[in-house]
Amino acid sequence: MxxxxxxxxxxxxxxxxxxxxxxxxxxxxxxxxxxxTAVSEVSMDPPSMLxxxxxxxxxxxxxxxxxxxxxxxxxxxxxxxxxxxGGGVRGGExxxxxxxxxxxxxxxxxxxxxxxxxxxxxxxxxxxGSHRVVIGDVLSVTLPSALPPLAxxxxxxxxxxx
Amino acid sequence: MxxxxxxxxxxxxxxxxxxxxxxxxxxxxxxxxxxxTAVSEVSMDPPSMLxxxxxxxxxxxxxxxxxxxxxxxxxxxxxxxxxxxGGGVRGGExxxxxxxxxxxxxxxxxxxxxxxxxxxxxxxxxxxGSHRVVIGDVLSVTLPSALPPLAxxxxxxxxxxx
Numbered sequence: 001m002x003x004x005x006x007x008x009x010x011x012x013x014x015x016x017x018x019x020x021x022x023x024x025x026x027x028x029x030x031x032x033x034x035x036x037t038a039v040s041e042v043s044m045d046p047p048s049m050l051x052x053x054x055x056x057x058x059x060x061x062x063x064x065x066x067x068x069x070x071x072x073x074x075x076x077x078x079x080x081x082x083x084x085x086g087g088g089v090r091g092g093e094x095x096x097x098x099x100x101x102x103x104x105x106x107x108x109x110x111x112x113x114x115x116x117x118x119x120x121x122x123x124x125x126x127x128x129g130s131h132r133v134v135i136g137d138v139l140s141v142t143l144p145s146a147l148p149p150l151a152x153x154x155x156x157x158x159x160x161x162x
Numbered sequence: 163m164x165x166x167x168x169x170x171x172x173x174x175x176x177x178x179x180x181x182x183x184x185x186x187x188x189x190x191x192x193x194x195x196x197x198x199t200a201v202s203e204v205s206m207d208p209p210s211m212l213x214x215x216x217x218x219x220x221x222x223x224x225x226x227x228x229x230x231x232x233x234x235x236x237x238x239x240x241x242x243x244x245x246x247x248g249g250g251v252r253g254g255e256x257x258x259x260x261x262x263x264x265x266x267x268x269x270x271x272x273x274x275x276x277x278x279x280x281x282x283x284x285x286x287x288x289x290x291g292s293h294r295v296v297i298g299d300v301l302s303v304t305l306p307s308a309l310p311p312l313a314x315x316x317x318x319x320x321x322x323x324x
Contacts, residue, residue, distance in 0.1 A: 008303035009209040012278035015235050015305070016181040017313040017322050038202045042214050043291035047171040050214075050295065052204050073177050116174035126288045128297050129205035133212065135290050141170035143177070149315075151179040151322065158322040160179050160315050 017153040022072040022085045023051055024108040025062035031103045032059035033094045035086035037152060038131075039071060047138040049120055052131045058091065060132070062108075066122055069136055070108045073116040075147035079157055081111065082150060115149045117142045179315045184234040184247045185213055186270040187224035193265045194221035195256045197248035199314060200293075201233060209300040211282055214293045220253065222294070224270075228284055231298055232270045235278040237309035241319055243273065244312060277311045279304045 018037040025032050038052035049071060053060055063069070074082055081098040089097060099112040110117045120136025127133075151158045180199040187194050200214035211233060215225055225231070236244055243260040251259060261274045272279045282298025289295075313320045 005209045005300050005303065006206045009203070009206065009280070009300050011305060012235065012280055012303050013203055015277040015311050017179055017311055018181070019178045038204065040200045040202045040212070040214060041171070041175055042200065042295060043293040044168045044171065045292045047167045048290055050202070052202060073174065115177040118171070118174055124288055124290050126286055126295070126297065128210055128286050130207045131205040133204060133295065133297065135288065135295065138167050138171050141167065141174050143173060149177050149179055153322050160313065160320040160322060
């Protein structure tokens with residue numbers, strides 16, 4: 001394999017504009033949160049989404065145990081949440097930043113003021129290299145905030161304008 | 163299943179900011195192009211990306227036959243290409259809009275002035291509902307244009323600003 005491919009791909013990915021999503025999961029009463037941009041819709045039949053998770057990430061233990069997932073689409077007000085869940089803060093302390101609704105039975109924590117909160121039940125997984133692609137069927141959708149979403153492009157947070 | 167989930171998920175997806183990517187593939191000398199937003203990075207080890215394709219889309223016949231894929235990340239100048247490949251134009255006529263490099267053996271067509279062109283070899287697939295998730299390993303990456311990418315949000319094209 002060409003050793004230059006990974007840096008070249010990283011350069012290409014800097015050209016992609018993306019929303020920032022914080023994924024949450026839980027296992028044995030312990031909640032996890034991680035910022036992700038590798039999130040996509042899959043199908044409307046059935047309504048489903050996917051997220052790619054590094055198998056070395058802390059949240060992976062919950063995902064590997066089959067936890068439901070919450071996809072929290074961050075608003076323009078959520079830069080601090082994004083930084084905390086992107087590595088700025090460790091473990092359960094991440095939930096001290098932002099307006100989190102704590103976990104309930106069968107439902108990981110979610111951000112009470114996210115642009116969108118999508119509850120997923122795992123339906124299909126495929127491992128590829130360092131990551132697991134988790135496909136989840138949608139159990140519920142809420143749209144708590146009318147603020148524009150937080151967007152990320154070229155290594156920084158950006159705003160969108162028509 | 164809750165019949166309201168698909169429209170609710172569509173509303174949530176309007177909150178996602180995304181780049182527009184045109185996926186190309188070929189089979190038996192016939193090229194196909196389709197605009198997509200369901201595109202994500204998977205891993206850097208190995209460098210890989212995924213795209214979700216409706217199994218009723220014309221391009222699916224090439225993908226199902228194992229074609230390599232090209233991911234063309236559109237620039238702010240490519241609205242006409244996006245509209246053509248998003249359904250405005252049918253079949254091979256799509257390649258009349260934009261600066262396309264025609265297909266070669268083992269290499270589908272690509273946009274000569276895309277922000278990024280990522281050549282993928284299919285590595286793993288999983289079908290879920292109406293769609294196929296295709297994971298491809300990166301064979302090459304080029305970054306032809308320095309223009310900002312075309313972004314899509316809330317049903318319209320937008321620009322990004324720091």
